[in-house]
Amino acid sequence: MSRNRQARPDTADTPDERAARIAASQWGVIGNDELWACGLSRDSVMRRVRGGLLREIHRGVYAWGHDGLVWRGRCLAAVKACGPGAGLSYHACCAAWRLIELDEDRPIDVTIPMRGPRAIPGIAIHRTRLPFEVMRLDGIPVTTPARALLDLASVESYEFTRRAVREAMARKRASIRDLTAVRGRKGGKHLTRILADGYTPTRSELEDAVLDLIERGGLVRPLINRRNHARVPDFRWGELVVEADGAAWHDHKLAREDDVERQAELEAAGLRVVRVTWSQVIGRPAQTLARLRAAGAPGATRPPRPRPG
Numbered sequence: 090m091s092r093n094r095q096a097r098p099d100t101a102d103t104p105d106e107r108a109a110r111i112a113a114s115q116w117g118v119i120g121n122d123e124l125w126a127c128g129l130s131r132d133s134v135m136r137r138v139r140g141g142l143l144r145e146i147h148r149g150v151y152a153w154g155h156d157g158l159v160w161r162g163r164c165l166a167a168v169k170a171c172g173p174g175a176g177l178s179y180h181a182c183c184a185a186w187r188l189i190e191l192d193e194d195r196p197i198d199v200t201i202p203m204r205g206p207r208a209i210p211g212i213a214i215h216r217t218r219l220p221f222e223v224m225r226l227d228g229i230p231v232t233t234p235a236r237a238l239l240d241l242a243s244v245e246s247y248e249f250t251r252r253a254v255r256e257a258m259a260r261k262r263a264s265i266r267d268l269t270a271v272r273g274r275k276g277g278k279h280l281t282r283i284l285a286d287g288y289t290p291t292r293s294e295l296e297d298a299v300l301d302l303i304e305r306g307g308l309v310r311p312l313i314n315r316r317n318h319a320r321v322p323d324f325r326w327g328e329l330v331v332e333a334d335g336a337a338w339h340d341h342k343l344a345r346e347d348d349v350e351r352q353a354e355l356e357a358a359g360l361r362v363v364r365v366t367w368s369q370v371i372g373r374p375a376q377t378l379a380r381l382r383a384a385g386a387p388g389a390t391r392p393p394r395p396r397p398g
Contacts, residue, residue, distance in 0.1 A: 105142075107127040107128070108129065113153075116227075117152050117154070117159075118166045119153055120149055120150050120169045146163070146166040146170075147166055147167070147169070161185070161227055163197060164177050165229045167199050170212065171201050171206060171212065172205055172206065174205075174223070176200055177230065178215055180195070180241065181197045182240075183237045186257070188237070189249075189253050198212075198213045199214055201216055202216070202217070203217070222236065233263075234257050236271055238268065239268075242280050251279075252297055258290070265284060290314050291313060292314060295334075296324075298367070299331065308388055309326065309386075312326070320351055320354050326385070328361055329360070330360045330362045330363070332362060332363070352364075363384045
C-alpha cells in the first residue's frame with residue numbers, strides 16, 4: 090500500500106456495538122426504541138432475547154448481556170417501561186436523591202400522566218392530572234426533590250417526612266422556597282407544619298427524637314449542632330451540652346473512644362455534658378426530661394408543644 094494513501098477510518102460499527110455502548114452509558118438498560126435506532130429490527134431484537142444477549146426486565150425494556158442490574162438500573166428500567174413523561178417519584182425518588190434509606194426490594198415508584206400503563210409488576214405507578222417537572226439524576230428521569238418530598242408527605246408520617254426534609258435542606262437539595270411552592274396539594278399539611286417550625290439542622294432520627302422531647306417537655310429550644318471551639322455539640326444551652334448517643338454510631342470501640350475524647354474536650358472548654366440514648370429518650374422520656382432539668386436545662390415561658398398527631 091502506498092505511503093501516501095490515508096488509512097480509512099474504522100466505520101465498521103455494528104448495531105450490537107452501538108447498542109452495547111448505549112446500554113453501558115445508562116446502567117446496562119436499553120429500550121426497544123433505542124435498539125431500533127441502532128439498526129436492529131424487531132426480529133433481530135427477538136433473536137437476541139432468545140439467545141440471552143438481551144434480558145427482558147419489563148415489556149420493551151432490557152438489560153444488555155445480563156439481568157443483574159444495580160438498583161439505579163432497575164429504576165431507569167421502571168421509568169422507561171412507563172413511557173414518555175414518566176419520572177421516578179415518592180420513596181424511590183427520595184432515595185435516589187439520598188434523602189432517605191430504602192429497602193431496594195420494594196416496588197419502584199414512578200409517577201405518570203393520567204394516560205399510561207395500568208399495572209406493571211415491580212413498579213408502583215402513581216397517576217396525576219397535575220403537571221410535574223421531570224429532571225435527570227444519574228441519567229434517570231426523576232421528579233424534583235421538592236415534589237418527591239411532597240409525594241412522600243402524602244403517604245408517610247410527619248416524623249418520617251420531617252427527617253427527609255431536614256436531610257434535603259442539609260444536602261441543599263431543596264430550599265424553603267422550593268418546598269413552599271409545592272404546598273397546598275395532597276401532602277402539603279405535613280410540609281406546612283415542618284416549615285412553620287423552621288429549619289432545624291439535626292443529623293439523625295435520634296436527634297429529632299431528643300428535640301421533640303425537649304420541646305414537648307416545655308424546655309427552651311437549645312442551639313443545635315453549633316460549633317463550640319473544636320467540637321460541634323448536638324444540643325447546647327449556655328454551658329450545658331446534651332449529646333445523643335445512637336447505637337448505629339456509638340456501639341463499637343473507636344466510636345466509644347471518640348465519645349470519651351469529645352466529652353473531655355467539651356468539659357475542658359467549661360461545658361457540662363449529659364449523654365442520652367435512644368432507649369432513654371423513647372423508653373423513659375419522663376426520666377430523661379427530669380435529668381435534663383436537674384442538669385440545668387432552662388424551661389420555656391410558653392406551654393409545652395402537643396405531640397404531633
